[in-house]
Amino acid sequence: MTETSKGPAIVWFREDLRLEDNPALAAAAECPGGIIALYVLDEETEGLRSLGGASRWWLHHSLNALCGALRDKGVRLVLRRGKVTETVLDAAREAGAAQVHWNRRYSPGEIESDKAAKQALKDAGIETVSHPGNLLIEPWQIETGNGDPYKVFTPFWKAARQKGWRTDLIPAPKSLTCAAGDMDSEELEDWDLLPGAPEPDWAKEFGDIWQPGESGARERLKSFLDGGIDGYANLRDRPDRENTSRLSPHLRFGEITPHTIASAVSQARDAGDVSERDADKFLSEVGWREFSYNLLYNFPKLPQENLQSKFDGFPWKDDADGLKAWRKGMTGYPIVDAGMRELWRLGTMHNRVRMIVASFLIKDLMIHWREGEAWFWDTLVDADHANNAASWQWVAGSGADAAPFFRIFNPILQGEKHDPKGDYVRMFVPELAGLPDKYIHKPWEAPGDVLDKAGITLGQTYPQRIVDHAKARDRALSAFKSLGKGD
Ligand SMILES: Cc1cc2nc3c(=O)[nH]c(=O)nc-3n(C[C@H](O)[C@H](O)[C@H](O)COP(=O)(O)OP(=O)(O)OC[C@H]3O[C@@H](n4cnc5c(N)ncnc54)[C@H](O)[C@@H]3O)c2cc1C
Secondary structure, three states: OOOHHHOOEEEEEOOOOOOOOOHHHHHHHOOOOOEEEEEEEOOOOOOOOOOOHHHHHHHHHHHHHHHHHHHHOOOOEEEEEOOHHHHHHHHHHHHOOOEEEEEOOOOHHHHHHHHHHHHHHHHOOOEEEEEOOOOOOOHHHOOOOOOOOOOOHHHHHHHHHHHOOOOOOOOOOOOOOEOOOOOOOOOHHHHOOOOOOOOOOOOOOHHHHOOOOHHHHHHHHHHHHHHHOOOHHHHOOOOOOOOOOOOHHHHHOOOOOHHHHHHHHHHHHHOOOOOHHHHHHHHHHHHHHHHHHHHHHHOOOOOOOOOOHHHHHOOOOOOHHHHHHHHHOOOOOHHHHHHHHHHHHHOOOOHHHHHHHHHHHHHHOOOOHHHHHHHHHHHOOOOOHHHHHHHHHHHHOOOOOOOOOOOOOOHHHHHHHHOOOOHHHHHHOHHHOOOOHHHOOOHHHOOHHHHHHOOOOEOOOEOOOOOOHHHHHHHHHHHHHOOOOOO
16 A cells, blocks of 8 residues: 555545435545545636536535535535646645545546546546446447447437446445545635626526425425326426426436436336336436437537538528527517527426427528527526537437438427417416417417407517518528538
8 A cells, every 4th residue: 555545535526416326425435534525616628618607506506505415424525616637636635635536427528638637646646536427328338239329319228228227326425534624625605606796697586496406306306206207208298387307407417316317217117106108208318318428428529510411511591680589589489489588587498399499590590500509508507518419419400310400390380289278488478478379379360459458569569570480491491402412
């Protein structure tokens, strides 16, 4: 044993802000020299994507919750800001640490930065141990019979289920020994992660529906299994109902693992509390997250470049007014506007509506999917390296196992089908609340007296449509036909 190997272990928290089922923490907790819990905010390293505003809000509250949970175990969370490699190395040297443990991350910038940290620590004689913590199956563990990455979801998920994953959940350590001594820590409040003056507090309603942190994640899973999951397979497409889990930001920040979720759902299914169909459908959605990470790992340019290169020649429009109307929820299409306003108010949007608004941006407005991806990155509390990019490319038709470009969502029919009484629209576009159901998804068809009675003047109290969907659809299809074959 070398001198340094007697020192404490650092557990470097990143996208795993939890105590339960945390392999890195469990391993560090075994260290006889005690542990140092460290979180580093890196807004400087090139290649690491800075968090968007809504994610920063989440991170603030999630770190606060983690601080509290660690404090209950007698451990102080050391907060530092700076380039990760240097900051972790400094902290490790300062503490005389023997080891640094972390759970892996999978976006290209994070992989590069972790490699650099590993090398720097190794050069300093400090052992590093990375753990598989946030995915059911590591991306390099699943490939087709030819050794290629999967590009189609169904065979991918079949192979994943056949392979199986860890089902023994790791309990939170019973006790921990803090070795941080008098190590300096910055104050979370000083990180300015929350919106503050002179900015308006755009996150003021987030707390109404979200409880960031591990206990919030557990409660969310419990309440979902206590009823929300009933009918999931049929009702998950209905934004006017609460039939999805809303676990995505908790997964994004690693406050709960997919293993915990999969085990709880399987147990509920085996006990007969959840139907086979609902359980399988729900788990397959968790599988889409695995698939997206698999794609990102194998195609690291996924957030920037079309997976199908033929889309490189697509004649995207530079339409600042259209983009502004879309972002603000002022397109004149109620289901699109409801979704974009839900996003702004609550930092989330129902999955079906994400598909509708994305299709509208890409196909009706012919604005590059990257603009949409960037806006979602900034405004979603669950903004995710893999899920966001893969989903935008899915809607664009440029991705893997994607919806074909020519399948263009009709925002009126989609609204009528998935929000049949217009409850969702009325919740987020209150100026249309007085319209009869018949016109709620197409106010421009309402007769003058109906609009008058509802207190609506199109173009004043609610926008006129910024494009005519039928014409926009034709325009998009001819642009698509102009593309070459490509791959
Ligand atoms: C344009 C677009 C952008 C998206 N951006 C993101 C994003 O940044 N972050 C994100 O987590 N999801 C994203 N999604 C996927 C999906 O909309 C959300 O995961 C889902 O709405 C989250 O709600 P939920 O937790 O209630 O989902 P549930 O229906 O309860 O599903 C359970 C979990 O499965 C995963 N999941 C569900 N659907 C998908 C999907 N289509 N692809 C990948 N994983 C899925 C999520 O982790 C989710 O929490 C995007 C979808 C679209 C169409």
